[in-house]
Amino acid sequence: MARKRKRLPEGDFPAHIDSLAHDGRGVARIEGKAVFIHGALPGEDVRFRYVKRSRRYDEGVAMAIEQAAPERVEPRCPHAGLCGGCSLQHMDPAAQIRAKQQVLLDNLQRIGGVQPASVAPPLTGPHWGYRRKARLGVKDVRKKGKVLVGFREKGTPYVADLSRCEVLHPAVGERIEALSRLVERLGIRSAVPQIEVAFGDDAGALVFRVLEEPTAEDQARLRAFGEATGLHIHLQSGGPDTVTLLWPERSVLEYALPAEGLRLQFLPTDFTQINADINRAMIAQALDWLALEGSERVLDLFCGVGNFTLPLARHAREVVGVEGEAGLVQRARDNARRNGLGNVEFHVANLMESVEGAPWLQGDYDRILLDPPRSGAEAMMPRLAGLDVPRIVYVSCHPGSLARDAGLLATQGYRLERAGVMDMFPHTAHVESMALFVR
Template structure:
């Protein structure tokens, strides 16, 4: 059977007018009637670009030259912005970034859900730089370069980007990229450290080094010395998440606070926590305001994690039930409730992506419901919500497509109206859209 020939890419730059911004932050142009997604281009611009790939449905390219720039184009702070995949929108003014994300949310709600909010909420905004407290950094000993690289992946590639610092990571780590690379370069197992997980609390931070081979005693001493010099706690992960162990110091306690509610949450470095502490604080306050919780209310918090919304809700409601699929997070939620002196909550472990129709906690009535699902959304739970009697549902979403789908179900099949929706600037300089929506019966 003859092998199909791959079409050769044009080598010369091609002129194009940018019509729109795609959901991933690339500019959208049309060349001879075919859509081209162009990295580094903004709506309204005249550019030249070079092709990176050609497919049946669309082509992909990268800006070669901006001939007529958008008035919203800015100079990226990071010199690696064109290469590193950690950011995709540093060339767009931050104020316009959040406007673009709001447009993505509303377009998804209309196109996928067939719904529109009665009110568009004012976007929640926070710091644009040094905000990121959670990350997974790739590590690679590159023989051709003769050194170790630490950073995010290159755009459209599995290669680790060659960067010296990161402007969106918290400075405790973002300013130490070169130091981390030098640290690993000096280890005897430098080729067997593929990843560093970053987890920063309000006071302390931790690094989890994935190690595919056992480090020698000299390696352990280097890692401890880095921890002592930087103040970052050092963990090792030889296998799966359950194998994570603390190397330095002898004890570690990561935590973050929600001052408006007088709460402090302890967490492990591999636990899910929100990456942007400023937006998280504002988001929790907005969610509770939208739910309009009063002293006699019973509240159900689905996908509750370690209690980020559950415990604040418990400061205002009569009783709160939190449900989460990961047993470790549920235990942390229980511990956090006890540590904060909260006794009007109960937690359950359940896979909310499956049918939980027989669960005892689902047989109770609730006045308010909060959902904070993963990217795939909460479709399996939606069919159960109508029977719970809640007057208000707040849905916190990290993917506008799944929110739009679930919003359509709540409005068209379960007797709710979409009272309000808006975006939150959880991930500045990226195309990631975090949003929140209120549904009222």
């Protein structure tokens, strides 16, 4: 028999917010039980409404702010309270990055048992219109008589009803309603579950996921939208290998790294950093922390399309890039060739498993850089320590996995020399960070 859901208390309840959770919700304690409250900041007195109760913790949403924190600001986006794309628009950006820095330090201490010898100043950039990559949900909602395009609502699987998005690249962020109207006019409007967004420096692309073959009329409407907006239009019927270009005849996405005189090309479904300004600052900081003098052999793990590999090659004798996805490795090789770099080589390898005996592990390395996914690089930690390099720079998109791996490196003779955060995702609780380990 299914367990009966616990009835939620009715009405609004008072709470004092003690801290900020990792997902940006305020944390209160009521009768000894943690309550996670959307829209509340540390130090505030609020009235909230319960939205979920469980044995270990409850969840709520702030209905009124009775005593506001000094860090509270008016959200720029009218959808900030509903849309799950942002969780911290009600918090001053400077306070956001301070909170993220504290999250990083807390994780390093609590999970890894380490603290950096020094904390680097945060890398910050634009707070609006910065997002070059996104996956937008699409839903034909007959009850509303419209197709919704946007991020999911906070805490629900439903697509938020948006008119615009302030953090997306303006060429798409200001066209949310236009995209909605476009899909509404398609014969397959109920068979388009998502639109992937990707921008380079000079062009942007939309990849329409289609569960049915678009009619000739549908394709004509999609082409017309591309012609009117300049956005490149792709269709995707299955996995990444099914992406096909609909308009124009040729599509090239690329971004520049001016400090290194490089231009990197990528496909719209490839992983690339979403914030161009922070990416450039991040690369410059990584190069500085690695302290290259020109004679080093460098290993770049989880190298993608060569975002770090190619800049490293400008400053090192040789760079070896390793990545698990063969398509990204091919794009990295092509980028090296287009930029005239002959001192790089790339390999395909699953870095989440044992790589013992891999040919690219042969010989000595002088530096290591790694930029793993959210799960981190636990499987690589013993092998990295065995390479006995004097400096390792670890770029992380999840402070918990970084902290775990930092603890492993600490047990194998490495000191956490420096760590700091980067504001890759303003107005979200996402914490991007960088750490320097010295033998």
